Amino acid sequence: MNKPFSQASENNKEPIRQILAPYVKEGGILLEIGSGTGQHGEHITQHYPDLAWQTSDQTDYLEGIKLWVADAQRDNFKAPLELEISTAKWTNEKVDFLYSANTAHIMSWEEVEKFFEFVPSALKEGGYFFLYGPFNYQGQFTSESNARFNDWLKEQAPHRAIRDFETVNKLACEQELELIADNPMPANNRLLVWRVSAK
DSSP: OOOOOOHHHHHHHHHHHHHHHHHHTTOEEEEESSOTTSHHHHHHHHHOTTEEEEEEEOHHHHHHHHHHHHHHTOTTEEEEEEOOTTTOOOOSOOEEEEEEESOTTTSOHHHHHHHHHHHHHHEEEEEEEEEEEOEEBTTBOSSHHHHHHHHHHHHHOTTOOOEEHHHHHHHHHHTTEEEEEEEEEGGGEEEEEEEEOOO
8 A cells, every 4th residue: 555645734834833832832642533644743843853743534535644653753743533523422531632624524524423412522621622734714715716616525525614713613612612713724624723622
């Protein structure tokens, strides 16, 4: 099997690292949901040796991620866990950070809801949840390219779509997550940052 490669991940990994830097530079444990190829973890763990990056994904993606982990030979870049968000239950130690990129528009809306229900079960009080991808605002696409991308997503599968920021943030609020930042990113994407509210 050849090591999988995503050009989009190659393009956005450094802008994402720059946004994550103030949060993760002192280290901790990060759980990535939907690691895809594994390129984000491979890149970011180079810069932050005290950050343990735990990859995870559905079964079909695990072998490809393992190839990236094996090539990196880096103790803080962890081999993937099998995780299906619709049935996921977190029984391990709670983590400091939860991260996911380009997943919300691929999941069904029911899976997005399950994802936000999952977050507080895995994330420590005071922990941060980072979600990267395209979002609509007030029901409107932010660019023509995002509108075309949304058409393409629906052609691939009817349940896929760019999600509305306001609706997603409502899910976060229901799970006692406080929006800390909404960062503009290249290619009409955003990187949203929520924090688990103190009880």
